[in-house]
Amino acid sequence: MSTQTADHTDIRATNLAAVLGFLRRQAPCSRAAIASGTGLNKATVTSIVGDLLDRRLVRETQQTQNHVGRPATLLVLDGSAYAAIGLEVSARGLSALAYDTAGEQVLRWHRAGPGVDAGPAKTIAALAALARRAITTVQSSGRRVLGITVGVPGLVNRDGAVVLAAGLGWRDVALQADLAAALGRPDIPVNVDNDASLAVLAEHLYGPLAGSENLIELNGDTGVGAGIIVDGRPLRGHLGYVGEIGHLRLVADGPVCGCGRRGCLEALASLPAILSRIDGLTDPDPQIQLEHLIRRADAGEAAVTKVLAEAGTHLGHGIAALVNILNPGYVVLGGSYALLATHLSPTITKSLHESAIAPDAGGCTIVASTFPHTATPLGATAQALAPLTMGHLPSLA
């Protein structure tokens, strides 16, 4: 933001965001500590804290600082008034997560999906039922829902429509509009974004790699997609269709992909592609199939570890394309890839280092996500809270 073009409202929001950010990292802390930490003057801090107290976004606590002197009035984040809901649609099922504004988890649910064959209408109905239940649960905890964001494995346009989700068999599904209509709650903003773009936001904000400036999260639960943080910012691109590494053609005349082409990374190394190559996984729930797969791989069953090693080789070639173009510091294996990381990583690393042009793969480290089940809905709650994080207060109820 350039100082000379900022108007008063912008400055107020910027300052409010700075105070909230400082509290998130440093609370409990005094008004004086906020002032010195943010460089804002004390009157401004007092005024902003007043607004935050009014909305129950912070609360006061009596505490002795540094174990000496009289107790000072310190401030902490208050999560009792507001929360955000993150949802995820994947071949593994539907997930819901809610976090309050103090960073406490309010609920976390997973249910077996209606299945990829169910079609979008049935899935949206199930998602709406899950969202309604989540809203009720958040509200009965006394909190207002500030927003709902849904992650889906596909191309999402600026209207929240899913232009293409090959792994779900969806094309031109007006998810945001349909879900909002099904909920009938115009007071709660509904947004839709790509699952990997949300997952990488969770990695960028929370967990061991928080703050990494060049970070990619690879998710293969349904299709294969990459969420990308470059130079400290989420990559958006011209229309938001970024990170679609799943349709890189790796094998001429390879297996048919959901997109209609052949030999795509997704057709070779997505979780559904891996599961389809393992005999004896008969449970209809892909989540249970995954658990069986992990158990048999951990037991060292040769046919299973061979399929995973081959998938790792393909993933390494795909990651090499990302590395050659984007030079990330980290590639995070997300979702089921994180759960399978010990089996995938050796061949991923080998083929990455063979295919990457920069020495030592440009300093790229492959790590497993510490949020294998929740990165997407967690990133979705962060996105639903983004207006507040940017300093825009919810209206007083």
Add this chain to the structure above:
Amino acid sequence: MSTQTADHTDIRATNLAAVLGFLRRQAPCSRAAIASGTGLNKATVTSIVGDLLDRRLVRETQQTQNHVGRPATLLVLDGSAYAAIGLEVSARGLSALAYDTAGEQVLRWHRAGPGVDAGPAKTIAALAALARRAITTVQSSGRRVLGITVGVPGLVNRDGAVVLAAGLGWRDVALQADLAAALGRPDIPVNVDNDASLAVLAEHLYGPLAGSENLIELNGDTGVGAGIIVDGRPLRGHLGYVGEIGHLRLVADGPVCGCGRRGCLEALASLPAILSRIDGLTDPDPQIQLEHLIRRADAGEAAVTKVLAEAGTHLGHGIAALVNILNPGYVVLGGSYALLATHLSPTITKSLHESAIAPDAGGCTIVASTFPHTATPLGATAQALAPLTMGHLPSLA
């Protein structure tokens, strides 16, 4: 920049950059117009303009505004005091360009290179000779040289060393240090960057696509590399090794690439790869070979247009990988690709649309650069002037 953490020096630089930027777009203009256009108060503008007048970065001119009233004192950029030099090393030879701070070209030279087989020492000696001659020419025009930036087709690390330039056969060449030592001018900063990263800067700042937020320039004069602007900013990545699309493997067991692998885009569709597939191009100067190639292609010689159509197909597949990952609004065919655009574009567009996953290739338009000969050195002059553009004044001589 956040308002609350800016110290006085930062603010002065930001404001100075805003005044220079306004003058670049709007000059001639009055101090009052600058104040109202930038939102700065008049005293600040007067003080900044004073500094700029002292350093001959702007000058006053008497002019009647709007054809009415008494003549007002207007300000224009003054290029008489400073210039920057941009250099390029490629398989086509060596280029030099100098621009003054008012955007006027001071010199533009091209010479046949010492050749790819000459080795780095010989090339750096030739480059230093060219740079010395450029410095002398700029100085005899009365201008001080603010900096020299060199574009090379390869991976450049943060010390300006060329880690790998497969198309030149270079590995671990300390170009920045060696060139600076050869010049013996510690008063002139020397920088080195990837050629395509500089070329896309020229497209982003000047010409018909100036200001485009998501823009890629593809250059194949030596290797094949992409310069990338995403969400309005040049992509840098973890160590600066970005845009290396040239080593995407497109054909299993394809021709051997300079990197040692097989079937890379670069081995199939770089200018040297194209030239090597055309019979009868015997001139030792690749620039003259290119001219012959263009002449024969324009004349419709079937063997030539067939080679170009095949190269276009490969380029389209490579561009599709960029499109799937980055969703650019434009891909600019730079360097010799721009000169060959009419022959390459049909198959590029066809294979891009076959391979891109987003509908209509995510809204990506393929265009030919309007700076086919100078994008890299032009971007290099812009980079050498970046400290001034960011508001940091040169010291008073």
